[in-house]
């Protein structure tokens with residue numbers, strides 16, 4: 001027997017019965033991003049491998065072991081994008097959008113990482129992110145944090161997420177800190193796990209992000225970057241803290257917060273939740289002031305974040321219920337009823353553009369048609385039989401309410417009854 005084909009492990013179908021919450025989240029995202037003057041940018045899903053190696057960093061989880069990389073038919077190495085920032089920067093430089101300009105971009109789409117699939121961690125997942133170019137902050141830092149906070153409010157999850165911030169300092173203090181960190185871990189070499197040992201000389205900051213429980217004590221006692229900040233980095237960080245207080249955004253400082261990508265500096269942050277098990281980060285970001293130059297553009301300060309939409313959707317689903325049932329189902333009995341029904345349906349759609357109306361297709365007797373209406377959760381059945389055709393009326397049957405069915409003229413159902421549905 002032939003084996004049925006299935007989706008790739010870690011890559012999910014989002015089925016019609018799950019789509020309402022996704023669309024709700026996407027609509028609110030779009031609205032809020034528009035409120036703050038962000039413009040959407042769409043970049044290809046596939047980019048040259050080099051783009052990600054150069055931006056994310058060779059010694060990061062993503063580049064070392066998570067990218068979907070392949071040779072195309074011309075022998076060029078291509079990669080399915082694992083994140084959105086690199087592509088945005090590439091596009092911005094390529095089209096001359098960044099030099100001496102201020103840009104506020106947002107994007108949304110599928111990302112690909114070959115991770116171990118588990119709840120909240122997939123191989124194809126979706127991110128919505130923003131990237132701002134040409135602003136040093138910390139005013140822009142507070143802007144994007146307020147934007148995120150507004151999103152959580154609009155989605156009804158404010159009380160389920162908390163903000164953690166840290167600073168990675170500018171590159172000068174990061175270099176000094178890195179030395180101190182390497183010295184500390186070298187002194188404790190026997191306590192390092194294999195991954196961390198490998199990172200010791202390539203990406204020591206990333207050791208702080210280790211999720212291995214056995215490493216936690218060692219990490220807790222490691223030197224803190226906050227003690228290595230120079231004046232400039234200090235001022236940026238205290239500036240942000242002041243603005244967070246002014247805007248009354250609650251936060252905690254997490255000195256161990258580093259990002260898994262090499263391009264970050266100064267402010268980094270994560271919005272986290274405890275409601276989703278171990279995959280608790282729903283939004284993560286920070287400054288990446290060196291990246292534009294690194295990719296061949298003029299030095300341009302930049303900041304951004306990315307939201308993991310699967311995690312956000314899971315959280316929103318906990319607080320709200322979404323349904324996408326049709327408002328009405330048009331039952332038509334016989335050819336004449338079909339002819340009258342077609343016209344009525346179009347008139348109803350004209351009168352109420354938001355109306356979700358399903359027209360019975362493929363015939364069937366009264367009982368069968370009504371069953372279909374009930375099965376898809378329609379609120380009303382609009383029934384046209386032989387009598388209704390003669391009297392130019394429709395029988396309105398309320399499928400979800402304890403309410404007498406009514407017979408009314410086609411005009412009345414178009415001009416009054418259907419509009420009434422949207423006033424409730």
Ligand code: ATP
Nearest residue numbers: 115120121122125260281282283284306307308311
């Ligand atoms: P994590 O520490 O959870 O692996 P990360 O630091 O790799 O996250 P980023 O690259 O900063 O994550 O991505 C931003 C957001 O995208 C994360 O906070 C998370 O919500 C989401 N995300 C990242 N990887 C995945 C994945 N494999 N599946 C689902 N969501 C993801």
Ligand code: MG
Nearest residue numbers: 061062115260
């Ligand atoms: Mg990761």
